[in-house]
Amino acid sequence: MTNIAKKEPQQRGKHQLQNVRFYTIKPREIVSLAYSKSSKCLALSRATPVIELWNLEHTPYLDRVIHLPPYSHVESIAWAGNRLFSVDLSGNLIEWDVIKLKQRYEHSPTGNALWSIDVNPAETDIAVGSEEGHINILSIENDEITYKTLFNKQKGRVLCIKFDKTGTKLVTGTEGFIRIWNVLKGTTLHTMTLSEKDLIVWSLQVLSDNTIIAGDSAGFVTVWNAENATQIDSAQVMDKNVFALAVNNKEDRLVCSGMQPPLIRIFSKTKIKREESTSERWIKFLQRDAHKHYVKSLLVIDDQIYSGGMDGILTITSSERMQAHLSQHAPFLKGSVASMAISKKLLLLRYPNSVHLWRLGSVAPQGEEKQSWALPVGHTEEQLLEQTPQKLLQLNVKEDHFIESAAISPDANWICYSTLKELRISRLKSDPLQVERLVDDLPQELQPASHIIFTEQGDLVLLNPQNNHLSWFTLEEDLVTFKYTIDLSENCKNTISHLVISSHSEYIVAASSDHIISVWKLHGKQYKHLLNLPRHRAGTTALSMHEDYPRVVVAYANGQLVEYDLVNRIFTCETNEYLIPETRRHCISGISLDPQNRNIFIVHTEVNLYVLERDQHLDPKELVSTSKSKKLSNGNRSSVAGGSKGLSLKTSLSRQHLVHVSRLSPNELVNVSISTNNLLAPLPPPYRRKKFGAS
Structure with missing residues (x-):
């Protein structure tokens, strides 16, 4: 962990920034990708028991x-x-x-392991392939799943399955064979034999011109004519295992990847003229070196290549030659992964099956500082740590239990964390360090929570994700007492993704996955819904409130930042979309506000930390009041006159996989990040390619 002093554009702008780099999570392999054009949602399954839903309407972000x-x-x-x-x-x-985030229907077509699935173009039928070679067609019409057809059994597991564009034919890949089926009759039309019987067909694509493209375990990509089952072309694109194939909407780009080497190779459909004949061939076009370990799944969405595999990193690259950008999204846990006890400088880190408590390091004392820090804005300098960080304790749960939230109280007397099935609260004592879990005489309302908040008044607040009820508890010596519950479900019907309680417990602000941000006013046990912020067309990616000031700051997936005054019900600041150009690749995932200067906004993405300053020339009279019914950011509406952006970018600091930023003191920040090397350390050594001229 290092400590960096950072200068901001104010007299009190010198900050110490502690970089926490000891937070390491194990890579969670990406197994499968699927995209919904109608909802612009990318579904992603991992080797762990989760399905992630990424919103791709603007900048990609993990939504649910x-x-x-x-x-x-x-x-x-x-x-x-x-x-x-x-x-x-x-x-x-x-x-x-996908709204309530739970199972809707379950069907067991064969009783054996299922390896592959595809939906016909009309979206009326589903085909599934099993371990024993069974192929089932099921109807999904009328919002149900019903059995329809069982094909003749084939030998070997069905690892990949694809409908053709008409939905009348089905193509399957097994060990040694590719078969074309008649969907109506369930019989085989053609069987194509591979060069060797032990070759495995890992991936398939069926094009609108009745062309079948297959990737196999020998590293070959083979093109077949589906009409007469003849081979058109074959080329070895990898040394071993073409796990994934994808084509773009125009079907003029073919993308493939796999194990050795884990490169993304792009082929372009090109017309070849020879004498008087013309034919189309797939020609090498581009190559992207985006992964160090094998790639398991690929998608092409609007000329962007989405890939994932063993390293668990969702990578986005371009399929076009002139755009060589690369953005990577590490396998973070949804929600907050860090919590601070400021008074004791303790940091609680959340892992899938444990929580770790650390004592942060302290900086060696420096000589008397000069009155003016005559250094340019954005200058940084490293400082030595007098005391290194120390791990104090680790609390574990069973491997099949997942910790979805965790927090430590500001006075460091309580630790609370919740799995999907139970909530645990422990009393933390120091000198000597002791942890005592409370198990007796706990209130029934102490249920699993997706958000855990300790207020500055000493209360514990829990959000029940099943009904969006917010429960309040008082904490005394070894005693937890239930106070009351606030029902947020009337205004936030969908999953609540962000929850903020003001420093004096006067306001509650909640953002849900359907782009609604609601505010409640509290007065003791009494509460009332105050307002909904104008609904934005982009999803909420970060939420914060000023300390001792009734203004909420929101970041959206289109890179826009707004500040809203809850008393006057007006926007006091609003930026244009993508004020920070990098937010086209990574959305703003956190906001830290300066209690000494309300004009300073510190925001971060996964790869950068930014300092923004409010434009000083703004006149409060220029602010535009917005009604509840008017949608924000539809058109070119701006809440400040003269086309001003409201905020200007002052400086930025690059980071690797930044997951959390919080304030330790008025002039000290803590950021938690994961280095790529540490993330990939548990994996086997990456595949090394022999390069021309290398010894």
């Missing part, structure tokens, strides 16, 4: 997470409109409720 039963292993996922389906190795075909 579906937690699966323990030891569930989703092998493939598919969308039918806004309906999400998955198959797993337990033999279950499951439809998921």
Whole structure:
């Protein structure tokens, strides 16, 4: 951990920034990707029992997470409109409720492990392939899942399955063979034999011109004519295992990747003229070196390549030659992963199956500082730590339990963390360090919580994700007492993604996944819904409130930042979209406000920390009041006159996989980040390619 002094554009702008780099989570392999055009949602399954839902309407961000039963292993996922389906190795075909984030229907077509799934173009039928070679067609019409057809059994597991563009034919890949089926009759039309019987067909694509493209375990990509089952072309694009194939909407770009080497290779469909004949061939076009370990799944969405594999990092690259950008999204846990006890300089870190408590380091004392720090804005200098960080304790849960939230009280007397099934609260004592878990005489209202907040008044606040009820508790010596519950569900019907309580427990601000931000006013046990902020067309990615000041600051997925006055009900600051250009790649994921200077906004993405300053020339009379019914950011509306952006970017600091920033003191910040090397350290050594001229 290092400590950096950072200068901001104010006299009190010198900050110490403690970089916490000892937070390391294990990579969670990406197994399957599926995209819904109607909802612009990317579903992502991992080797752990979760399905992540990423919003791609603007800048990609993790919107919601579906937690699966323990030891569930989703092998493939598919969308039918806004309906999400998955198959797993337990033999279950499951439809998921993407609003309530729970299972909707379950069907077991064969009783054997299911490896593959596809939806026909009309989105009326689903095909699934099993371990024993069974292929089932199920109808998903009338908002149900019903059995329709069982194909003739084939030898070997069905690892990949694809409908053609008409929906009348089905193509399957197994060990040694590619088969074309008649969907109506369930019989084989053609069987194509690979060069060797032990070759495994890992991936398939069926194009609108009746072309079949297959990737196999020998590293070959083979093109077939589906009409007469003849081979058109074959080329070895990798040394081993082409796990994934994808094509763009125009079907003129073919993207493939796999194990050795883990490169993303792009081919372009090109017309070849030879004498009087003309034919189309796939020609090498581009290559992207985006992963160090094998790639398991690929998608092409609007000329952007989405890839994921063993390293668990969702990577986005371009399929066009002139755009060589690369953005990577590490496998973070949804929600806050860090909590601070400011008085004792303690940091609580959340992991999937444990929470770790650390004491932060302290800076060696410096000589008397000069009255003026005559250094340019954005200058940084490293300082030595007199005391290194120290790990104090680790609290574990069973491997099949997932910790969805955790927090430590500001006075460092309490630690509370919640799994999906139970909530645990412990009393923390120092000198000597002791942790005592409370198990007796706990109130029944102490239920699992998606958000845990300790207020400055000493209360414990829990949000129940099942009903969006906010429960308040008082904490005394070894005693937890229930106070009251606030029902947020009338205004926030969907999953609440962000929750903020003002420093004096006067306001509650909650943002839900359907782009609604609601505010409640508290007065003792009495509460009332105050207002809803104008609904934004982009999702909320960060939320914060000024200390001792009734203004809420919101960051949206389109890079826009707004500040709203809850008393006067007006926007006091608003930026244009993508004021920070980098927010086109990574959304703003956190906001830290300066209690000494309300004009300073510190925001961060996954890769950068930014300091913004309010434009001083703004006149409060220029602010525009906005009604509840008017949607924010539809058109070119701005809440400040003269086209002013409201904020200006002053400086930025680059980081690697930044997950948390919080304030330790008025002039000290703590940021928690994960280095790529530490993230990939538990994995086997990456594949090394021989390069020309290297010894």
